[in-house]
Amino acid sequence: MDKFKLELFFQILGIGATSGLVFENDSLFLISDSSSFLYEYNFKTEKLDKIELFENSLESITKKDKPDFESITKIGDSILLLGSGSTEKRMISSSYHTKTKKSITTDLTKLFEKISESTRVDKENLNVEGVLKFENKWFLFQRGNGLASQNGIFVLSDSLENPSKIDFIPIILPKEKGVHATFTDAVLVEDQIYFLAAAEDSNSTYEDGVVLGSWIGTLHPSTFELLSIEKITNSNKFEGLTVYKNSKNEITFLLCEDNDSEILKADIYKLTIKKTTH
Template sequence: MDKFKLELFFTILGIGATSGLVFENNSLFLISDSSSFLYAYNVKNEKLDKIKLFENSQQNIVKKDKPDFESITLVGDSILILGSGSTEKRMVSAFYDTRTKKSVTTDLTDLFEKICESTEVDKKNLNIEGVVSYQNNWLLFQRGNGLANQNGIFVLAESFANPSHINYVPIILPKEKGVHATFTDAVLVDNKIYFLAAAEDSNSTYEDGDVLGSWIGTLNPDNFEIEFTEKISDALKFEGLTVYKNSKSEISFLLCEDNDSEILKADIYELTIKKTTR
């Protein structure tokens, strides 16, 4: 293995357009940007369960009506899921308790409006693709694929629902054929943030474009300085990562791909990086 090793790990039938995932206790929880279910895949017995987040949860929701779930993270024994905020119907969150098996959904319109009012990112360019809790702050990863190319991190101080202060930190990522890569997910590992980014030839948070590649990178969560980036694919658009294995010498992630298709099939990849190469 040189700097990294990327390989197809397994395929899950019954879910498509995967946009985020969390691995915990042999269970892989997944979201799809065209569905209002949370999916739980048991890696050992290869069983996929659908968990209703709404009373009328659906698969393959038409683009104009979908909640566009793009961000997922583990919070204690619960899973937090966020809509992207790129349209009025995408300003919603779901909180699923893995012990009680119950979910609560919340309208985030007021929060997203506060984010836009507190920063220079307007509603037309808002597109949240990742969420990380770090110390007393919540970090929301803004994908800068709108016309304004505003790629960066919203820092919500002290509280997710009612932050005492909201700051925005612009982040510039590598270019491919004149198109900047933009955030598609992030996860905290050993006080370091690993992020995914993709370059897509489109100036819209709504319409898809030609995929120009995907990157893995790390940044310091205290000063938001980029520590390294590495292109991992020329053609695939990876939109979710979660820690699979973590040792002193290397770290492995599971990645999911958004294939922008209605086919209910999810390819899960394993990405392994030697820590000595960073």
């Protein structure tokens, strides 16, 4: 990727600390890492709806109690949200069915324990920030911003909740001022994985640090070869991307950022990049 254009597209009032998004038809589904709602923004009406995932869902949850939804993807008619796994209260998933308008929450404590046992990524370093399905496998993108710097992809075979096999593929990304960039989201587009990464001057999966920029990159979904990576900003911590438009020569994503602020305003960016062939 040698050419890209990043621009502020629009703003959504009523949601802050956005950590992931999915664009489908005229709807943009968003999650916030401090909320237990799923948000749906309609492009035609410019209206933001709050979808309650639990009984008594809350918009502003304290850091120690939040489910920390960092990952979102669409599977069939459902929107899947996944907690980061970085604390015991963050080991859950929630699936919202867009047709029935019902949600199901699942305790994934045993899964995260199995991931840690199988891969030697201990609980203090677990921090899943992206999820996608490829063929019969689930990819969970581990942000290696803990002390052990274990950035990579958990590969779960056959099932998300009860996988037959779990592997961990380490992925080393560029450094900025001595700090490695680490995964913040990923999406499958045709035969490539497009991912976001950010560098943050903190050795904690829990505490925020000084933001040193964000990158967009591509990986091969079978070999996990790093095909390309390019820095797109020096100041924003982008945490979510979804495909907005896809043509033969270029692809446009929508991006959201966690601005580490309590202000309920989400800036949605548009990133257009030229496609490359390998």
